[in-house]
Amino acid sequence: MKIVVLVKYVPEPTASWRYAQDLTLDRAGVEGRLSELDEYAVEQALQLIEKGLDAEIVYLTMGPAKAVDGLRKALSMGGTSGVHVLDDALHGSDAMATSAVLAKALEHVGFDLVMTGMASTDAEMSVVPAMVAARLGVPQVTFAASIEVEGSLVKIRRDSDSGSQFVEASLPAVVSVTDQTGEARYPSFKGIMAGKKKPVETLTLADVGVEPAAVGAGAARSVTRSASERPPRAAGTVVVDEGEGAAQIVQYLAANKFV
Amino acid sequence: MPAVLVLVERADGAVRKPTLELLTLARRLGDPVALVLGPADDDTVATLGRYGAGTVYVVDAPELTDYLVVPHAEAVTEVARQVDPVCVLVTSGPDGKEIAARVAVALDSGIITDAVDIAPSDSGPVVTQSVFSGSWLADSTVTSGTPVVTVRPNSATPEEAPTTPTVQQADVAFSDLARTAKVTGTTAKESTGRPDLTDAAIVVAGGRGMGSPEAFGMLEQLADALGGAVAASRAATDMGWYGHEFQVGQTGKTVAPQLYLASGISGAIQHRAGMQGSKTIVAVNKDPKAPIFAIADFGVVGDLHTIVPAVIEELGKR
DSSP states (O other): OEEEEEOOEEEOTTSOOOBOTTSSBOOTTSOEEEOHHHHHHHHHHHHHHHTTOOOEEEEEEESSGGGHHHHHHHHHHSOSEEEEEOOGGGTTOOHHHHHHHHHHHHHHHOOSEEEEESSOSSSOOOOHHHHHHHHHTOOEEEEEEEEEEETTEEEEEEEETTEEEEEEEESSEEEEEOTTSOOOOOOOHHHHHHHHHSOEEEEOHHHHTOOGGGSSGGGOSEEEEEEEEOOOOOOOEEEEOSSOHHHHHHHHHHHTTOO | OOEEEEEOOEETTEEOHHHHHHHHHHHHHSEEEEEEESOOOHHHHHHHHHTTOSEEEEEOOTHHHHBOSHHHHHHHHHHHHHHOOSEEEEEOSHHHHHHHHHHHHHHTOOEEEEEEEEEOOTTSOEEEEEETTTTEEEEEEEOSSSOEEEEOTTSSOOOOOOOOOEEEEOOOOOOSGGGSSEEEEEEEOOOOSSOOTTTOSEEEEEOGGGOSHHHHHHHHHHHHHHTOEEEEOHHHHHTTSSOGGGBBSTTSBOOOOSEEEEESOOOOHHHHTTTTTOSEEEEEESOTTOTHHHHOSEEEESOHHHHHHHHHHHHHHO
């Protein structure tokens, strides 16, 4: 069996982000990392194998040259190999184009189970797993808080405000996992050394069969017209509690008509 | 006026407030056409009419409860094809975003998620998003296909525009793929009796400083005294002190209430991303350097374990 985990190399969430001239996120000026939410998918893939599933794990990413660092991070946690779709034409691709490229790359690589995080920590759209499943024409079993594979079935629990749903589908399928699936492991020193030696294949758009004109900023189906930094919230009043703190809060709430 | 397709969300049979917000926003762009998935009773139709839906489409099929997401997306796509709207509006949330994603693929349309505002323009709806953890506002338009937009709850105040809707039943020929992710069981959560976190005008939130699940019992009392909802930071939900479904922040819910009262929350960027759209922020934290104080309208440096009970007591006297 082949598990392909989709991973994204994203700007460090704690860094100060800004727009580039073309109103895309300035990725060059910010340190990057493997998206934290993708680490949960990596962890769950590794756990499936540790629980006895006979499978290889391939990590698939799409992004600029530095994105290989995200693959290496995942490979240091475990897994077999990496695939990097790298092409200058990809810059500025929207979710529609991203999902199209990932679906083509998945068909090229082959898969039984596609695993992803619940969202990227940069765009935070949460739409790519559903789009990839739609383009591949395979079941989507998404926002899993827990996951099991039994034979050719994948079973998940999907939590919502009103309760939980238990969902199952036949493989091949696309599964996204939430941050409720359990902390991702830290790579060991041995894992980091081993990860550096694992094979990473680089593919161009031509390799996966996507026309350059179908991706990138030029093909984006939405465009950011303008962006402005929100004025910082005006500094409020901060008092030190000397026995009056509670009364002061209630006075503030009353003055603002909350009570 | 062109049609604007609004996907209706319901909870316990009642139309949810974010749907009323969508209908209100839709009227800026054209005539709202509401789409109900599942049976539509008179109350549902009347509520949608009160907020301006001239037409209510109803798709009722067992696939909608038996299978995940895909049947819903196919129903929206089918009705969108019939109605040819200038925009499809869906509430942001796990289900809404995935439905919107598949509708965008099916219609080969641009999609914009997590809108906080929307306005008409000559080049179609201009959608405002709050980006980079809420520190920037970006205005975008869809340039290809029917714009599919998901809108965050609390992005508008519902306004009535009463009309008597025409009800249309729509048949959808579901694909085989729609019947592949089978829902084999469900468990329902007990209602807390408090307002929905994403809809609540007042949110009382606790973080790492709470220190225990019991301390959240105290926050519930405070929330009940104020008529608000209870929320928690990821630190608190990861500790198991309060339910994950109440988590506010990057991997939880985004809220924008009139009042956000943060107790024992330091205000890490991941948390601020989920709450800094709040109109008023009040914070209690023992660390005077906590980043939450930089965005709080009113802050008290002190021990929440004495301050919160005292606030509850003070409120009880009023």
